[in-house]
Amino acid sequence: MKKPRARAPRRFALGMAVLLCSAGATADENITARFRPDPSNPMVNKFENTTPISSICAAHIPARCKALGIFSLRDTTLRIASVAPIIANHEEERQGFMVKVPSAWRDLVVTHATTQETEIVQVRIAGIGGYWSVPRPPGVSAWGQPGIAWSTQWRYAPSPCQSTSHLAAGTASASYFWLTPEGAGPCSRKPSQDLLRMNVNTMEYAYELRTPNPLGMSSGLYTGSITYTMGPGGDYDFGDVMMPSKNALTFNFTLSVEHDxxxxxxxxxxxxxxxxxxxxxxxxxxxxxxxxxxxxxxxxxxxxxxxxxxxxxxxxxxxxxxxxxxxxxxxxxxxxxxxxxxxxxxxxxxxxxxxxxxxxxxxxxxxxxxxxxxxxxxxxxxxxxxxxxxxxxxxxxxxxxxxxxxxxxxxx
Missing domain, CATH: 2.60.40 (Immunoglobulin-like)
Incomplete structure (x- = not known):
């Protein structure tokens, strides 16, 4: 009697990508993740994020990003500009520099391209930063407060944000990055001198993902998306003075699994x-x-x-x-x-x-x-x-x- 024959092994690819939509007043970003079993580490069965990371996690705070399980992206097309002067020591934080991001976990559905099976991916924004500039004079010194250097104001984050100690600055501009804990509210800074205008020319942010168990998923590609609003009262809220050039940010996910x-x-x-x-x-x-x-x-x-x-x-x-x-x-x-x-x-x-x-x-x-x-x-x-x-x-x-x-x- 002949021995049973095993069917040739079937190998599959499932990819996860996140995108931020950009069409006129919207923005797109692509994020991909892949599962491929590793014979040298068979007990680790999770997706690997294959999306290129920006300089914050690549060069400035790589160990911190790895420890927190977060990944950074940079949007060089977004502009955030003041529509009115920022008054020194204003009482209402919405009248100056303010950032509030969707730091709470949100669900999105990814769907298999062939079988239409669905899985849940969770995402949250875990950090926010950018490159800003102000007129000179007064330049960066406008952010100093009595007994507090201007650089301290930006190197160390205001509550509820958390510090990364990242700061790169000139006389009229600076690059900063703050972490946003889960469910964090707005974070803001007030200048001690009036600023005629303020511009943010680049936004850099970090995101955190929770992906499904790939061992229970079919091989192939799963895709899905989630859209965040931008502007006053939106998911990304920069207050009532700082206005973004885009009104939406869409993450398009592609999950890739290569089963063995x-x-x-x-x-x-x-x-x-x-x-x-x-x-x-x-x-x-x-x-x-x-x-x-x-x-x-x-x-x-x-x-x-x-x-x-x-x-x-x-x-x-x-x-x-x-x-x-x-x-x-x-x-x-x-x-x-x-x-x-x-x-x-x-x-x-x-x-x-x-x-x-x-x-x-x-x-x-x-x-x-x-x-x-x-x-x-x-x-x-x-x-x-x-x-x-x-x-x-x-x-x-x-x-x-x-x-x-x-x-x-x-x-x-």
């Missing part, structure tokens, strides 16, 4: 010979009838995705395959079952131990990984039970054969 499903059978493993426990000698020498005829065939499996298993038969008997005697046509059923390694389970989390493989597919419709299983051994069990084994022995000297095909299919 591979089955390796050792050389000669596609030919199965069923024998009694302990071999044929007890039967030949002592006439002791075997309790069963069987063979356990090992295989190595690598899997990062859901899959199902199916049985195919050259000849059938009931819900399983049959072996046939070529001499008189007598046939007996052969039971086929599978045991999978730790890390692969039924849909309900139960381990897979001698799970029958049936033509109907019952019981093998879904197996799922708890982590990336990389070249771990499993077993296919083939057995002819005692009653049928005795029927075969009554026809001594004859040969029973049949072809059994086992399919590992990632298209669940």
């Amino acid at each position: 499903l591979k089955v390796e059978v050792p050389p000669g493993g596609n030919r199965i010979e069923l024998v009694p426990q302990g071999g044929w000698q007890p039967w030949l020498n002592q006439g002791r009838k075997p309790a069963r005829l069987f063979r356990d065939q090992t295989f190595n499996i690598s899997a990062s995705s859901r899959f199902k298993m199916q049985l195919g038969c050259e000849r059938t008997m009931g819900d399983t395959c049959a072996l046939r005697n070529a001499t008189d046509g007598h046939a007996v059923p052969v039971d086929v079952s599978v045991s999978l390694p730790h890390g692969l389970s039924h849909g309900d989390g139960a381990p897979v131990n001698r799970q029958p493989l049936l033509l109907s597919g019952a019981g093998t419709e879904l197996f799922q990984p708890g982590f990336y299983v990389n070249r771990r051994p499993g077993t296919l069990h083939f057995e002819v039970r005692k009653d049928y084994a005795e029927q075969m022995l009554e026809r001594g000297g004859s040969t029973y054969s049949g072809q059994v095909t086992v399919v590992w299919d990632s298209q669940v």
Whole structure:
């Protein structure tokens, strides 16, 4: 009897991208993430953000960004300009420099391009900064307060924002960056001297993502988007004096998953010979009838995705395959079952131990990984039970054969 054949491994790509829409008064940004199982680190099963990062996380505070799990982007097309003078020590923070960003988590739906399956991605804005300029005189010194240097005002963030200590400045301009804790309100600074105008020519911000468990997702591409409003009272709110040149920011997500499903059978493993426990000698020498005829065939499996298993038969008997005697046509059923390694389970989390493989597919419709299983051994069990084994022995000297095909299919 021939060994079951494993279907060629199916590999898939699922990508995540976030975009900020730009059309006239809107802006677009693209963010991509990818899952590809790593044989050297099989317990780490999460998306890798493949979006290029801007200089804040790339050069200025890389360790801080990594520790916080945030990523920075720069929008060089956004302009934020004052529409009125900023009065020294104004009482209402909306009358001067103010930033409020969507720092709370928000959900967005990503949809598989082919199957239309959906998953939830969460995103929040975790930091805000930019490059601003003011007239000179008074220049940057206008931001100083009694006993407080102007640079301290920008190097260290006002509450509820948090400091990164990033500041690069000239006499009339500066680049700053502040962190925004989850759910943070507005952060503002007041000058000690009147400013005729103020401009922000570049916005830099950081975002944080929560992505779905890729092990439970189908291979392929998932896309989705979320749009934030900009301007007074919007998601991005810069007060009533500082007005942005765009009124919306859209994140378009593309999630890419490249799953691994591979089955390796050792050389000669596609030919199965069923024998009694302990071999044929007890039967030949002592006439002791075997309790069963069987063979356990090992295989190595690598899997990062859901899959199902199916049985195919050259000849059938009931819900399983049959072996046939070529001499008189007598046939007996052969039971086929599978045991999978730790890390692969039924849909309900139960381990897979001698799970029958049936033509109907019952019981093998879904197996799922708890982590990336990389070249771990499993077993296919083939057995002819005692009653049928005795029927075969009554026809001594004859040969029973049949072809059994086992399919590992990632298209669940």
